[in-house]
Each structure stands twice: as C-alpha cells, then as structure tokens.
Amino acid sequence: MLGLLAGGPASGYDLLKVFDTSLAHVWPATQSQIYGELAKLADAGYVTVDAEGPRGRKEYAITDAGRAELRHWMIEVEPEPVRRSGMLLRVFFLDKVSRADAIGYLHRQAESAAEQHRELSKIIEAVESEDDPLARYGRLALEWGLRAAATRAEWAAWAEGEAAKMIPAS
C-alpha cells in the first residue's frame, strides 16, 4: 500500500481496484484488509488523510516517514521465499495413487502451465504500449510469470516421462 501511495494519493477504494487487477497474482488483498491496514498506517504516521471527497471518500497520501519505511522494506528487508506449493506437495505423494493417476496429474500440470503461458502472452501484448512507471516495472514481473510458466510446463513434461519410467510401488 505504501508502494501504491508513493505513486500519488488514493482512496481505499482506488487501492482495492489495483489489488484486484495488477497485483492480483502477486499480492492479493481484500477490501476489509485494505481499510483496516490504511487505519493502521495512518496511526503509525506513514500515511495521512490528505483530502475528503463525496460519499465519505478519504484520500490518503504517503508521508516522509512512509517513504522511508517503503524504502526500508524494499531494499533492507529480504523478500521471504515462497513457502507453500500445493502443486509440489502433491508430487511428494504421487506414489500413493495409481501410476495412471500420477501421470495424469503431471500431464494436467503441463497443460495448465501452457495455458497460463498463453494467457500471460496476451496480457503482455496488451500492456506493451503502456508507459506509466507501474506498467514499466510491471512488465518485468509479467516476464517473470512468462518464464516461470514455461519452466513449469517443461518440468511437468519431463516429470511425466520420469513417472512413466518408474516401477510402481508395492
């Protein structure tokens, strides 16, 4: 939220829309969470209500303390590696289902990765012309998604071959 407000003042409602679009696959957040967190950030002095509009709209602006906190989080806090993957967890137990089920599972993963790749390709094409700063660096994130999807597809196809070679467990 500090990152978004660093791009200019916005209301909770404005932020919600960004969380539901650009940030949906990177850091989803619900309406409840956003309004609650905005209140906390205001308490902490990282943001202030800079203007009030119609329908009780509160427009928040980042403060200098907020900008300092954002920079701290960006550069001095190491991002935590992704901790949980249901897709990978299932792989650990593939020997507990039939070989056909195991191969089917890996096959579906390859397919869904390929589909994700196609979807991201479309989005990249659509965003190609945009030039605002969020889109500029957002493209780096999209490229990550594209490469990750390709890797997942290749891995799943390879794993499917490996599974086919395996002698079924007792």
Next chain:
Amino acid sequence: MLGLLAGGPASGYDLLKVFDTSLAHVWPATQSQIYGELAKLADAGYVTVDAEGPRGRKEYAITDAGRAELRHWMIEVEPEPVRRSGMLLRVFFLDKVSRADAIGYLHRQAESAAEQHRELSKIIEAVESEDDPLARYGRLALEWGLRAAATRAEWAAWAEGEAAKMIPAS
C-alpha cells in the same frame, strides 16, 4: 498428513520431523498445528490411533476413508496457484527507489537464486542414491526447485539489464 500416514503409521512427533525436513520448503507446519490437525483428522475418521507407546506416544494410522480423501485431494482438487510473492511485489515498486537501489535489488535476487541453485544441487547429489518412494518422487520436486532457481537467476540478470536501460522516473 494423510499423504505421510499413507506411507505407514506415525506419531505427531514423527510427522513433525518430516515437516521440518523434506516438506520444509513445500508445506511448512508447526508442532501446534500438527497435533491439532491430527485430532481433527481422527474426529473425521480419516485416521485412528493404532498403537500407544512410551511417553504417551500415539501412533496414528490412515483409514480407508482417509485414503479416499487423500486420493480426492490429490487428483480431484486442483492445486491453488501460488498467490503471493514478496520478491515480485517489490519489483512493481522499483521505480519508487533510486535506479542504483533498483539495480542492486535485482542483482541480489540473481545472486540468491544462484546460491539456491548450488544448494539444491548438493542436496540432489546427496539424495541420488536413496530409493524409498518419498525420495523417488521427492526428486521430481527437487528438480523443480533446481529449474525454478535457474529461471529466477536468468530472469533477474535480464531484468537487471532492463532496469539499467530505463530512464529514471521523475
């Protein structure tokens, strides 16, 4: 937990050790959670206390209902895609820090991915000779980790180059 118990009966303590080692990077779980969940699974009829040992040890075994539920979860429930990445979220706001900070950030990501790749290579070498079923499919998961780390390293190096080309934001 049903997946682990499908490999043979075990106590909460036994499961905890597996969660802290093999499954640590795929699906971490704490001691509190494991004991609580074991009680819930027993209530639901998916596991039973099959033997009691010294020091109040309770050895749980999976039931047929548990095996059916495991198979259902494995094959019929689509794994949820990974939702949150702090690493990628920061990329969206790279235009809010200096260009040197942005480049430094991406450079560190490339380095940490390369290091993760080296670490996983070592683990794969160490596990290569093992032949139990969990290790057999576990190797597919390790290979995923290896490929993901390589992709992350390549992407970060590319992104660093892209960032260097960008005109700094106002």
Next chain:
DNA sequence: CTGTACATGTAATACGTTACATGATTCA
C-alpha cells in the same frame, strides 16, 4: 545422574477471508 531426545498438549496473538451492514452519487 544428567542432559538430550522423545512426546503431547493449550493459550495468546496475528493474519486473512467471507459475510454483514450501510449509504451516497451518477448516469442513462
């Protein structure tokens, strides 16, 4: 006989989602 590993359980806290609850403005 002492430290380590084994072994389980609960309480407090934080975080996140869904659902509930309400109301104002704008545009067709």
Next chain:
DNA sequence: TGAATCATGTAACGTATTACATGTACAG
C-alpha cells in the same frame, strides 16, 4: 427513477505462528 458504481466500515470465522506448559525414556 432505477441500476451501477462509488465508498467505507465491522463482525465472525478459520488458519497459522509463537509461546507457554509439562512430563517420560534413554544413553553415556
């Protein structure tokens, strides 16, 4: 004037982490 959008806030529930709390068995 009715529907869509704008706009905020709280309550209930479930899940996850940390901390608290306790005790047994075994190996050196």
